Amino acid sequence: MARDVVLVTGGNSGIGFECARQLARAGWHVLIASRNRQASAEAVDRIARDSGADAASELGLDLGSTAAVRQFVREIDARDVPLRALVCNAGLQVHKGPQLSPDGYELTFAVNHLGHFLLTNLLLARLVRNAPARIVIVASGVHDPKFRTGMPKPAVADLATLAATGGPRAGAFDGRLAYVNSKLCNLWFTYELIRRIEAAGLSREGRWVSVNAFEPGLVPGSGLARDYPPVLRFIWDRLLPGLARLLSPAVPSINPADKAGAALAKVALDPELDRTSGRYFPSHARWRAARSSDASYDQAQARALWDASVGFARLAPGESPLLTSA
Numbered sequence: 107m108a109r110d111v112v113l114v115t116g117g118n119s120g121i122g123f124e125c126a127r128q129l130a131r132a133g134w135h136v137l138i139a140s141r142n143r144q145a146s147a148e149a150v151d152r153i154a155r156d157s158g159a160d161a162a163s164e165l166g167l168d169l170g171s172t173a174a175v176r177q178f179v180r181e182i183d184a185r186d187v188p189l190r191a192l193v194c195n196a197g198l199q200v201h202k203g204p205q206l207s208p209d210g211y212e213l214t215f216a217v218n219h220l221g222h223f224l225l226t227n228l229l230l231a232r233l234v235r236n237a238p239a240r241i242v243i244v245a246s247g248v249h250d251p252k253f254r255t256g257m258p259k260p261a262v263a264d265l266a267t268l269a270a271t272g273g274p275r276a277g278a279f280d281g282r283l284a285y286v287n288s289k290l291c292n293l294w295f296t297y298e299l300i301r302r303i304e305a306a307g308l309s310r311e312g313r314w315v316s317v318n319a320f321e322p323g324l325v326p327g328s329g330l331a332r333d334y335p336p337v338l339r340f341i342w343d344r345l346l347p348g349l350a351r352l353l354s355p356a357v358p359s360i361n362p363a364d365k366a367g368a369a370l371a372k373v374a375l376d377p378e379l380d381r382t383s384g385r386y387f388p389s390h391a392r393w394r395a396a397r398s399s400d401a402s403y404d405q406a407q408a409r410a411l412w413d414a415s416v417g418f419a420r421l422a423p424g425e426s427p428l429l430t431s432a
């Protein structure tokens with residue numbers, strides 16, 4: 107593998123696939139990491155037809171299982187992958203639940219936040235060695251109660267209850283709320299991660315390690331609705347994508363997957379962003395940096411989520427360059 111490698115979680119579908127395709131066009135080798143290896147192999151074929159045989163490869167990853175994430179990173183280490191960028195894009199919404207991860211956490215929290223938290227920490231030393239390096243975390247506008255999205259407002263009480271239920275109340279489950287909360291966690295994680303990277307001196311002149319968050323807008327047609335009831339899935343899969351393409355030029359927060367994926371790739375690539383960190387790139391600002399929700403800047407919450415996540419993922423000293431120096 108001679109080229110620099112960018113790892114795209116969830117790169118076999120939707121926004122992640124379109125991002126992967128753009129990154130390969132820009133000369134990167136894209137490593138797609140998802141559970142469905144058949145879908146990943148097809149994605150690799152499509153990218154190879156577009157950008158050449160060495161443009162992409164795939165590896166199985168289940169972000170819902172901390173053991174699987176560790177196994178995945180062992181494989182990356184064994185292959186000594188020259189990783190220079192990580193796009194934490196994979197995500198799911200659970201409608202019938204609660205469903206628990208193999209570690210016993212609510213599945214939305216486990217996949218959308220905890221799996222990426224662990225993966226990023228385990229890959230960080232490799233990214234730092236290969237710096238300049240980038241980390242981009244895909245959040246969602248639904249985390250911000252200032253915008254009317256049709257989704258519930260985030261509601262987080264104690265973090266153990268969040269991890270167990272996706273919400274603020276023991277014994278209750280609302281899949282949409284679990285999703286919204288997980289997307290707020292993505293922002294707390296983004297901002298806390300870069301604070302810790304900078305405090306540890308891991309991002310240096312000429313060898314920057316940047317961390318930013320991205321928000322694609324409403325992108326119908328992706329696999330995110332796979333768990334919806336059939337009527338809603340039909341609308342999401344068949345009716346809305348055409349409408350999104352039509353509306354997107356006038357309504358920046360509704361986008362087809364190729365447009366959102368290209369914008370995500372730009373945050374991972376754009377040389378102008380080499381030294382830009384801790385910023386949020388949302389669709390409503392046409393992917394210029396803008397403020398995320400007020401709650402997302404709560405440093406005490408971000409620190410508390412970090413500390414709790416270290417415990418949930420059983421992150422051990424030696425596994426992350428941030429654990430010894432934090």
Ligand SMILES: NC(=O)c1ccc[n+]([C@@H]2O[C@H](COP(=O)([O-])OP(=O)(O)OC[C@H]3O[C@@H](n4cnc5c(N)ncnc54)[C@H](OP(=O)(O)O)[C@@H]3O)[C@@H](O)[C@H]2O)c1
Nearest residue numbers: 116119120121140141142168169196197246325328329330
């Ligand atoms: N579509 C929207 O309107 C929208 C809006 C705002 C934000 N987003 C965010 O955009 C990102 C991409 O979503 P999308 O809309 O493109 O949906 P998508 O087409 O369903 O893509 C999600 C990807 O995540 C992967 N994935 C799901 N569970 C996983 C797991 N346990 N381990 C590893 N990979 C897993 C899926 O692959 P496998 O099933 O093969 O694992 C798939 O490749 C998500 O973070 C989502 O929250 C989407």
